[in-house]
Each structure stands twice: as structure tokens, then as C-alpha cells.
Amino acid sequence: MYHYIESGLKYIWLINGFQQQTLDGEIYTSIDDMHGLHRLIGQTVVDRHSPLKHDEVRFLRTEVNMSQKSLSTLLGVDVQTVARWEKGQTDIPRTADVTLRALYLEFVNETSKIGALLRMLADNEIAEEREKLVFAENENVWQRAV
Numbered sequence: 001m002y003h004y005i006e007s008g009l010k011y012i013w014l015i016n017g018f019q020q021q022t023l024d025g026e027i028y029t030s031i032d033d034m035h036g037l038h039r040l041i042g043q044t045v046v047d048r049h050s051p052l053k054h055d056e057v058r059f060l061r062t063e064v065n066m067s068q069k070s071l072s073t074l075l076g077v078d079v080q081t082v083a084r085w086e087k088g089q090t091d092i093p094r095t096a097d098v099t100l101r102a103l104y105l106e107f108v109n110e111t112s113k114i115g116a117l118l119r120m121l122a123d124n125e126i127a128e129e130r131e132k133l134v135f136a137e138n139e140n141v142w143q144r145a146v
Helices: 034-047 054-063 068-075 079-087 094-108 113-130
Strands: 018-023 026-031 135-138 141-144
Touching (some): 034 094, 054 079, 054 094
Antiparallel strands (some): 135 141
């Protein structure tokens, strides 16, 4: 079995659906249909009745392609609150837990109009991050220009 810690969840193990190769003494692992695997993991996480754990909050947030800032704005909390949930410093309140689960389910639902809007929001956020990077050299030191 393969311990799939790359998901960010320490309790995921794969029986098959992966290949491993050794190159120059290093083991490289590739996962078949990673998108499908992550969708199944997400569905399993949101279907559980126990409160979301810190790593599950981070997993679901990243699966819906949202930054901590975007999620905090959507939930009406401070960005540091989301960061504390993801670090396990504080528990996620039940209402935010349920909202995040619903957000994930809507996001992955291909026929949902709400899901389409959420995907559009996530795509816009990603596009803004990639839009344009400007750098300048100042006294032999490269810096990002604002």
C-alpha cells in the first residue's frame, strides 16, 4: 500500500492506482486519475459526521481553489481565523464546518448553478494571481515592483 500524504491528510492509503519508479536512488510516485481520487476523498470527508479536522479544512479549501482570504470573506471571518483552523489552533465552528462542506459539494456538482458561480470565482482568483508579475532591479537587487 502507498501512504498518500501528498493529499495533506495523514490517514489516506492507496491499495493500487499508483506507479512507483526509482531514478538515481529516488523513488517517484505517480497517481492514476488524481482528480477522481481527490473527488472521492473530498466526498468521503464531507459525508463523515465528525467535525472537520484542521487538515480536512485545508484539503476542502484547496479542492475548491480558494485562498484563505477568499474563504474568510465568504464565511465572514478574519483570514487569521481560517489560518488558525487549518493549523489546528482552534476548532472550526459547526456553522462554518457545514458551510464549507456545502461549498465543496456545490463546487464539484457539474450541474449546479451555484457550483458554476463558485468555480468562476475560483478561476478569477487564480487568473488575478497569474495576470502580470513585474520585477525591477534596484542597486543590483531584484525586487517585485508594486
